Amino acid sequence: MVIIGCGFGGIEAVRSLSRADVEITLVDRTNHHLFQPLLYQVATANLSAPAISGPIRHILRREMQRGNLTILLGEVTGIDTAARSVTLDGREPIAYDHLIVAAGATHSYFGHDDWAAHAPGLKTLADAFTIRRRVLMAFEHAEREADPAKREAWLTFAVVGAGPTGVELAGQLAEIAHHTLHDEFRRIDSRRSRVVLVEGGPRVLGAFSEQLSQRALEQLQSLGVEVRTGASVTAIDAEGLSYAGTDGPQRIAAQTVVWAAGVAASKLGRALAELTGCTLDRAGRVVVEPDLSLAGHPEIHVVGDLAAAQSHPKRGAPTPVPGVSPAAKQMGRTAATNLLRRLRGEPTAAFRYNDYGALATIGRRAAIAMVDLPVFGRVHFSGMPAWLFWLFVHIYFLIGFRNRLVVLSDWAWAYFSFERQARVVAEAEADAHRPAAG
Numbered sequence: 001m002v003i004i005g006c007g008f009g010g011i012e013a014v015r016s017l018s019r020a021d022v023e024i025t026l027v028d029r030t031n032h033h034l035f036q037p038l039l040y041q042v043a044t045a046n047l048s049a050p051a052i053s054g055p056i057r058h059i060l061r062r063e064m065q066r067g068n069l070t071i072l073l074g075e076v077t078g079i080d081t082a083a084r085s086v087t088l089d090g091r092e093p094i095a096y097d098h099l100i101v102a103a104g105a106t107h108s109y110f111g112h113d114d115w116a117a118h119a120p121g122l123k124t125l126a127d128a129f130t131i132r133r134r135v136l137m138a139f140e141h142a143e144r145e146a147d148p149a150k151r152e153a154w155l156t157f158a159v160v161g162a163g164p165t166g167v168e169l170a171g172q173l174a175e176i177a178h179h180t181l182h183d184e185f186r187r188i189d190s191r192r193s194r195v196v197l198v199e200g201g202p203r204v205l206g207a208f209s210e211q212l213s214q215r216a217l218e219q220l221q222s223l224g225v226e227v228r229t230g231a232s233v234t235a236i237d238a239e240g241l242s243y244a245g246t247d248g249p250q251r252i253a254a255q256t257v258v259w260a261a262g263v264a265a266s267k268l269g270r271a272l273a274e275l276t277g278c279t280l281d282r283a284g285r286v287v288v289e290p291d292l293s294l295a296g297h298p299e300i301h302v303v304g305d306l307a308a309a310q311s312h313p314k315r316g317a318p319t320p321v322p323g324v325s326p327a328a329k330q331m332g333r334t335a336a337t338n339l340l341r342r343l344r345g346e347p348t349a350a351f352r353y354n355d356y357g358a359l360a361t362i363g364r365r366a367a368i369a370m371v372d373l374p375v376f377g378r379v380h381f382s383g384m385p386a387w388l389f390w391l392f393v394h395i396y397f398l399i400g401f402r403n404r405l406v407v408l409s410d411w412a413w414a415y416f417s418f419e420r421q422a423r424v425v426a427e428a429e430a431d432a433h434r435p436a437a438g
Contacts, residue, residue, distance in 0.1 A: 001025070001339065002086055002094055004076050004268065005102035006033050006056050008325045009304035012332030013100050018063035020340055025094060026056070027086070029075040033059050034125060035398055037325055038407070040165060043128040043258075044172035045136065045180075045420040051406045052398070053125060059399055076103070076268065081275045081297060098299045098339050101268060101286075102332060105305035105323070108262030108283065115236040119257040122165060131258055133425045135173065138256045139181060142188050149253075155193040156254040158241055160233055161261030162199035163207070164360040167216060169258055170197040171363035174223040180420050195225045196252055198243055200232045200261070205360055205368070207322075212368040215382040219366040233261070263323065265306050272302070281308040290318075290350035292335045298342065303331035311353035321353050325397075330354065359390045 001017070003010050006028040017024055032053045041047040056071055063069050072094075078087035079101075085093045107121035120130045135157065142154035157177075159170045177193035184190075197204070197220065203213045204220065204227060220227055228245060235242040240254040265284035273280050278294050279287040285308035286294070292309060294300045303309075309331060310318035321327045330353060338348040357371035357378065367386035372378050381389075391411065398404045414420060 001098040001100070002027065002096040003100045003102065004028075004086065005104055005304070006030075007036070007102055007104050007304055008328035009102035009332035009335075010100070011059070012329045013102065013303065013336045014060060014063055014069065016333050016336035017339070018060075018066050018069055021068075022340075022343070023068050023070075025070045025072060025096075026060075027072045027074060027076055027088060027094070028056060029073070030124075031055055031057070031073055032125075033399065035403075036123070038394060038398075039122055039125070039128050040168045040172060042125065042422065043122055043131040043135075044169065044176060045132055045423045046172065046414055047407060047410055048422040049125050049128070051403055051410065054400055054403065079268065079271055079275060081272075081300070084299070096299075098301075098342075100301045100303060100332075100335050100339070101272065101306060102302075102304045102328070103266035103268045103306050105263045105265050105283075105285075107259060108264035109259065110262055112236070115259065118236045118238055119160060119241070119259040121259040122169070129425075131169075132422075134256050135176065136423060136425055139185065139188070139190060141255070143185050151188065152194075153240065153253040154255045155188065155190070156196065156240075156252065156256070157193065158196045158198060158252050158254040158257045160198050160236075160241070160257065160259050162197050162201070162204035162227070162229070163260060164205065164358075166197060166199070166258075166260035167204055167220065168361055169260060170195050170225045171220060171223055171361070171366065174220075174225050175363050176420065178224055194254075196254070197225050197227045198231045198233060198241070198252075199227070199229045202229055204229065208358065208360070208368060208370060209380060212370065212380055212382060216360065216362055216368050219362040219368075219382070223363045223366070263305070269302075269306055272300070276300070283308075291338045291348035292331055292351050293338070293348070298348075301335035301339065303335050304328035307331060309351055309353075311355075312350035313352060319353075321351070322355075322358075324358070326356060327353055359386070359393060361387060361390050 002025045035052040038052045074088040076086050077090045085095045109115045138154045142151045145151040157173050159166050174195045177190045181190040205213045205216050231243040231245045233243045240252050242251050269284050269286045286302045287308045288302050292301045305323045309321040311321050312318050334351045341348050359369045361367040365384045365387050367390045368382040369386040
């Protein structure tokens, strides 16, 4: 069997299958597994890349020792459902009896792909390095700029999208400007920087309750973030962005724009749709059967961000599964279990998502949480208690003792000193000659 992708869904599928008498081939285009919920902390220089990632072969070393797992580095460029094979890097076919596709998602610019050059998104380590470089180099450009208007553009940071990633990025950018760098420049005062969070919807963190959304807004504003809701972006270019707001067309002159507004499924979803006739949703995700397989192709399962899945509780109607890491992990385990059931000639089981709640951090001692607790049910809380809970949860779910220790020590140091240890950048040649604002 072949598993495409070593994100949360793929890695859980491998671990569930490795003890069975099956041959597994895991394919990924990178050599590392990434703890994506903390990727924004790499982008904002709070953590280094090894703190939230690890080599796939090391993470799965115990599974490798069982002798039935092969790990291949490469990109799946094609799937042949008739021949039951996948093509690696356009030339190497790999046969499968069963296939689990956990290829994840990428950015969606809603038909404006040209915006990507000016507003990078955040899905990979490469994205995080790009954003970190742009943020830190903006202060360097501002230090050299004599024109006040151009300097202000360098010191203005715009984040598009007020979901968890956008809110977390905006809060961290405000902390960098107002605390980390405030005494490290002679010609500029980084505390005069602007961080603007632009959201097309009526409120930030729309997936949370209105009360928690309002609390998040207050915490963002206390950090100095300017929040613009009901603001639909109409253009992004090298000088900033334009949006349509309640007061008409508006313009933000910003040399650093970060995109956190849209998600699109992997292009493998379109390939599966063309080959199998399966349905895609508006985001390009594959609509799967209750057991996470494809209609008419029980040998193929789709999990994680690529799957438009429904949770089928014991009571009540099916509900959509959110695109979060706990859901991907549970889907990976369910797909593996159903695959083994099918091999034994047993009926498969519908996917049932155990929703433990949701967390979002805004900044230092600022977070919101919706958590399901035994007896008490769903509990909403915010501020310092939510921030401490968020910290504990993310430390707990990091893979590897060393990663937990490194992240805990880095966070403790940053908490008391406001310093960020991952501020070294290797400037890309394309950015080295980037023109100044104006």
